[in-house]
Amino acid sequence: MMGISLGKLIFTLVVVVGVWTLFKAIARRGGKTHVSPAQRAARKAEETVRARMGGRGGDRGGxxxxxxxxxxxxxxxxxxxxxxQCGWKAPG
Ligand SMILES: [Zn+2]
Structure with a gap:
């Protein structure tokens, strides 16, 4: 009479949780090598800013x-x- 039995429900739940766990494991493992373009750009910008700050050492870059x-x-x-380059001396 009932379309969904308890066994089927549990089985579905186990499958869903199993697939979800599998995807999470794959995502975690791949996360170290695969970086999205946005993340890469953000990291590069951060590096550039840090390099610029470090190179100048707080000097206001006069x-x-x-x-x-x-x-x-x-x-x-x-x-x-x-x-x-033509020999003209710029004032200043
Ligand atoms: Zn010139």
């Missing part, structure tokens, strides 16, 4: 942002105070 002056004779951008 020398990093150099003002570029456009050379009036050849049009190339040169750092302030340096000489252009």
């Amino acid at each position: 020398g990093e942002a150099m003002d570029l002056v456009r050379c009036p004779s050849c049009g190339a951008f040169t750092a302030e105070g340096s000489t252009c």
Whole structure:
């Protein structure tokens, strides 16, 4: 009369739990080698930030942002105070 017997119910439950456990084990094992592109990008960004922070060591990076002056004779951008490849000396 009853479509679902207790045995069938338990069997279904065991199968579901078994498959779920299997998938979890596979995911855990594969998790170390397989990294999603988003995770990889996040990790790379974190590495870049850390490298930049570590390299500068808390110094506010005064020398990093150099003002570029456009050379009036050849049009190339040169750092302030340096000489252009054409010989023009940038002020600064
Ligand atoms: Zn120049």
